[in-house]
Amino acid sequence: EKRAVGTAHSKVILIGEHAVVYGEPAIALPFPTLSATCIVEHSYGKILFESEKYTGPLERIPERMKGLALCINETLLELGQKQANLKITLISNIPIARGLGSSAATAMAIVRGLSNYFAIPLTKTKLKTLGNIAEKYAHGNPSGIDMETVFSDVPILFQKGFIPKPLFIQKPFYLVVADTGEIRNTKLAVASILAKRKQDPKHIEHSIHLLGLYTRETKDVLMAGDLSRLGELLNLAQIELKNLGVSDEPIDHLVNVAKNEGALGAKLTGAGRGGCIIALAENGDHASMLCKRLREAGATETWFFKVEQDSEQLSCEE
Numbered sequence: 001e002k003r004a005v006g007t008a009h010s011k012v013i014l015i016g017e018h019a020v021v022y023g024e025p026a027i028a029l030p031f032p033t034l035s036a037t038c039i040v041e042h043s044y045g046k047i048l049f050e051s052e053k054y055t056g057p058l059e060r061i062p063e064r065m066k067g068l069a070l071c072i073n074e075t076l077l078e079l080g081q082k083q084a085n086l087k088i089t090l091i092s093n094i095p096i097a098r099g100l101g102s103s104a105a106t107a108m109a110i111v112r113g114l115s116n117y118f119a120i121p122l123t124k125t126k127l128k129t130l131g132n133i134a135e136k137y138a139h140g141n142p143s144g145i146d147m148e149t150v151f152s153d154v155p156i157l158f159q160k161g162f163i164p165k166p167l168f169i170q171k172p173f174y175l176v177v178a179d180t181g182e183i184r185n186t187k188l189a190v191a192s193i194l195a196k197r198k199q200d201p202k203h204i205e206h207s208i209h210l211l212g213l214y215t216r217e218t219k220d221v222l223m224a225g226d227l228s229r230l231g232e233l234l235n236l237a238q239i240e241l242k243n244l245g246v247s248d249e250p251i252d253h254l255v256n257v258a259k260n261e262g263a264l265g266a267k268l269t270g271a272g273r274g275g276c277i278i279a280l281a282e283n284g285d286h287a288s289m290l291c292k293r294l295r296e297a298g299a300t301e302t303w304f305f306k307v308e309q310d311s312e313q314l315s316c317e318e
């Protein structure tokens, strides 16, 4: 029996979320610890969809998952396989709606799975465009950073409308990710800033501008390997994200715990108002200690990973 698999990893935004929607750059990292897998098999009858959230005919998928159905249908159209009888199974260990790119990774895994099943390769641009159909449905007006990062094997500097640039990282660093366990809604968080900007443009635009400056400096700091300045920049970004109104109590609490435990810097990651925080550790042991402390302080889950440059991958970029 024919069977194919597609996968995609999650993402972590290091700095620049929200400002990226207004044209500022942002830095995002592939987070390979968490990923989505899509298994495509033959089935009798039409398209069957199976996932933790919903199992049944694709045409009866619940409203909040409609983006995935649109993405599947468009991909089949693109592959010239509209009449296919398929079973599409989704397996993911990326917590949903926590700022780790679960929706982008899921969509990318599905598009890759379908392309593999029919052994019809799609261009990188086509893969991302098809994946973004689901993102647009879920997020309204995404900057595209999530899709680019779940697609990338290296850290990227992303700016809306430009090809993402691979980042040079002089000195590897350990980043802790801790989940507040609170569900967030990217669409609402993005819309809240837009509304605030209408009311008080000067104030909001100033924060967005500063976030852009911090991101640009972060790029230089990564290139120079200055981890203590990197930590300061994460802290400065958190101040502006608070100012934009996208932080909240559970996030502030975990950020403070991380800082009290010696993190070089800490901030929310992704859309905020729930979701995850990131904290910069001194080294691997410190990262593992921070994870423990953050869980004791209420984080529902924690992870840590080493961010480093693979020079071979760098030169392989398109």
Ligand code: MEV
Residues within 6 Å of the ligand: 013, 016, 017, 018, 019, 020, 021, 099, 139, 141, 142, 143, 144, 145, 146, 186, 190, 270, 271
């Ligand atoms: C979400 O991961 C990042 C945001 O900047 C939204 C976007 O860029 O589309 C909050």
